[in-house]
Amino acid sequence: MTPLQFERExxxxxxxxxxxxxxxxxxxxxxxxxxxxxxRVAALYRRACGNLALARSxxxxxxxxxxxxxxxxxxxxxxxxxxxxxxxxxRHLLAIDIPTAVRAHAVYVWVAAAVLTVPAAILGLxxxxxxxxxxxxxxxxxxxxxxxxxxxxxxxxxxxxxxxGDWAMFAFYIRNNVGIAFQCFAGGLFAGVGSLFYLAYNxxxxxxxxxxxxxxxxxxxxxxFVVTHSAFELTAIVLAGAAGLRLxxxxxxxxxxxxxxxxVDAARGSVVVVYGxxxxxxxxxxxxxxxSSAAWLPLPLKYSVAALCWVVVVxxxxxxxxxxx
Amino acid sequence: xxxATSDVLDTIVRAETPEGILLELRPAGLTARAYAFxxxxxxxxxxxxxxxxxxxxFGGLRPAFLLILLFGLEWLYPxxxxxxxxxxTPGKRALGLKVVMDxxxxxxxxxxxxxxxxxxxxxxPLLYGFAILGMLTRRDFKRLGDIAAATLVVHQPRTAxxxxxxxxxxxxxxxxxxxxxxxxxxALAARAPRLTAARLDELAxxxxxxxxxxxxxxPEVTRRILAAGQWFLGRR
Numbered sequence: 001m002t003p004l005q006f007e008r009e010x011x012x013x014x015x016x017x018x019x020x021x022x023x024x025x026x027x028x029x030x031x032x033x034x035x036x037x038x039x040r041v042a043a044l045y046r047r048a049c050g051n052l053a054l055a056r057s058x059x060x061x062x063x064x065x066x067x068x069x070x071x072x073x074x075x076x077x078x079x080x081x082x083x084x085x086x087x088x089x090x091r092h093l094l095a096i097d098i099p100t101a102v103r104a105h106a107v108y109v110w111v112a113a114a115v116l117t118v119p120a121a122i123l124g125l126x127x128x129x130x131x132x133x134x135x136x137x138x139x140x141x142x143x144x145x146x147x148x149x150x151x152x153x154x155x156x157x158x159x160x161x162x163x164x165g166d167w168a169m170f171a172f173y174i175r176n177n178v179g180i181a182f183q184c185f186a187g188g189l190f191a192g193v194g195s196l197f198y199l200a201y202n203x204x205x206x207x208x209x210x211x212x213x214x215x216x217x218x219x220x221x222x223x224x225f226v227v228t229h230s231a232f233e234l235t236a237i238v239l240a241g242a243a244g245l246r247l248x249x250x251x252x253x254x255x256x257x258x259x260x261x262x263x264v265d266a267a268r269g270s271v272v273v274v275y276g277x278x279x280x281x282x283x284x285x286x287x288x289x290x291x292s293s294a295a296w297l298p299l300p301l302k303y304s305v306a307a308l309c310w311v312v313v314v315x316x317x318x319x320x321x322x323x324x325x
Numbered sequence: 326x327x328x329a330t331s332d333v334l335d336t337i338v339r340a341e342t343p344e345g346i347l348l349e350l351r352p353a354g355l356t357a358r359a360y361a362f363x364x365x366x367x368x369x370x371x372x373x374x375x376x377x378x379x380x381x382x383f384g385g386l387r388p389a390f391l392l393i394l395l396f397g398l399e400w401l402y403p404x405x406x407x408x409x410x411x412x413x414t415p416g417k418r419a420l421g422l423k424v425v426m427d428x429x430x431x432x433x434x435x436x437x438x439x440x441x442x443x444x445x446x447x448x449x450p451l452l453y454g455f456a457i458l459g460m461l462t463r464r465d466f467k468r469l470g471d472i473a474a475a476t477l478v479v480h481q482p483r484t485a486x487x488x489x490x491x492x493x494x495x496x497x498x499x500x501x502x503x504x505x506x507x508x509x510x511x512a513l514a515a516r517a518p519r520l521t522a523a524r525l526d527e528l529a530x531x532x533x534x535x536x537x538x539x540x541x542x543x544p545e546v547t548r549r550i551l552a553a554g555q556w557f558l559g560r561r
Contacts, residue, residue: 002559003511049344059504061511061558070482073348073429081431171392178400179445186445189469194446247473260472267473271439 003060010051017044017071024078045075093275096321101272103318105242108249112184112241115199116234120207127211137208146209150218150225170289177233177281181240185247185274192248199241206234224299225292227306231313232284239277243270280313338465338477340429348429351480352467353422355460358478364416369398400441407437413481421483427475436474443470495560496552499537507557510535514554 001009023036052068054060102109127133134143180202187194213222246266254262291297291305336354339347376394380387406414412423412432424432424440447456447468456468465477502510510532517525522544529550530542536549 002557004559046344049342049346052346059508061508061515063515066482069349072342072344072346073482076342076348076429077425077431167386167389168392169389171389171396175392175396175399178396182400182442182445186443186447189443189446189473263473264475267439267443267475268435271435271442274438274442 001058003064006051006055006058006060007064010047013044013047014051014067014071017041017048017075020044021071021074021078041075042079045072045079048072048075093272094279096324097272098276098279099317099320100322100324101269102239102242102276103322105246105270105273108242108245109238112195112199112238112245115196116203116238116241118203119200120203120210122207123204124207124211124214127208128215131212131215134208134212137205143212146213147216147218150213150221166289166293169293170285173285173288174282177236177285178278181237181274181277181281184237184241185244185270185277188244188247188270189251190248191251192245195241195244195248198244199237202237220299224302228302228309229284229288229292231306231309232280232287235313235317236277236280236284239273239280243273243277246270246273276317336464336466338427338479340427342429350425350429350477351482352465353420353478353480354466355457357420357422357480358460358466361414361416361420361422364419365402365414366416368415369402372398403441404434404437407432407441408434417478421481422478423481424476424478427477432476436476439474440470440476443473446470493548493552493555495555496536496549497556498535498553500534502535502557506532506535510550510554511557514551514558517551 020036020041024033024041027033027036048068048071052065052072055065055068123133123137127137138146180198184195184198184202187196187198210222210226213219247263247270250262250266251259257265287309292302336352338350338352340350341347373391373394377387377391380390383390403414407424410418412425417423424437426432426436444456447453447459447470449455453468456470459468459472460466467477471477513525513528513532520528526542526544526547529547532550533539533541533546536546536553538546538549
């Protein structure tokens, strides 16, 4: 069969397929896509695949092969497209996928938690015993600004100057904290060393500042400020770090897979944990900006809400979605 | 595919579909991706500039609005465009690039998040150093985020126009010609209008044996080769 004969014989099917594909691409809503005859697209696509295989094996001219390649590639994208967005999917993610993924990464979560808290505890005790050590963590003006932020006379706690509104602080916290969490995750690509470093560094910083402020007698203000949102924030950083450690572990010990394939598998699983971390960080930023900073709230109320938040976070991660198959 | 093209010096990545055909993906290299990144950077800058002007209507909330916008542009801009606009940010679209999965499928949300969050690693040690290193050393030009997310940045295939062959009376070849060589002669006929006469003669001389003119060259031989191309295409 000559190329021209081949083209004449199959022309109609190709044109119909291209028309249907254009319909799919130009339709904006799901119902408009559903109106396109899917079975017909699939049938024409399979036929075009057969035509392409023939055209290639018979070395038909490039314009024919190109046309068939583009048509099949386009149809392949349309037919195998996965719809993963939408409210149902989001609900499933929050209700089942995230907590399940966190439990599947339990070992990494515990390691990450230890890498964050142990330096925090050590630095906290050290700085509490010898306050001048804070200067080896942060420079003097920063230390002074922390001191001022949590002094009992501050109007709203935990923010420099107090000139900016709650919303600005919300935005600032989101940007800052999400940056830290994503660094903890991405650091995993360097055999996990990056994650370990960011976790330990942030742990040391948090511990050092806590020790310094406690030693200065600002403990009540400081702890009442951080205790509520830290339920979400520290957990989120631990989760992001755990996801990063998973990446690093896959690179170091890929098991029976190639390193690249092991990394892809690890990333597919651990990115769900990062979704969880990002969600928690947005909640943390909202609480930190609108609730934690309010100096007028009575301490018992703050501590009760904080306890409730911790219980909710821990229960969510350990219990939620465990019966879902 | 019987025709062994793997020995050809090329960066094509082949992905097999369930139907048993091979999709050919052409990964985009550092230059194209750097230009796309530059355009996206300008677009983001433009958005920030426009927003800081428009932001006045938010009054006291303006700094908050701007900070949230910056956060969104920093982390979500590529994700949103890759998922909503069939795998391409405006910069990539301008350069004719798109992001697909390794197997040629449209990018999934999880993969898009992974490759864009891992920018934080690609960015190190400075100025996207690791990303550049990855793109320069790998055959498929992947940066770290692409490796972990199993994605590829590919050139979108351009629609090749059907060649308009000069109407020549078809000429039967003098010898039996293998399908692959037939395709080469047809391809030469399709390229003929874009070649200079001298170059066309030179190339046609290589195929002169087809019409029994082996060893000769000149416009007449070229005309006969092009006529044989018509024959191979199926004109009689």
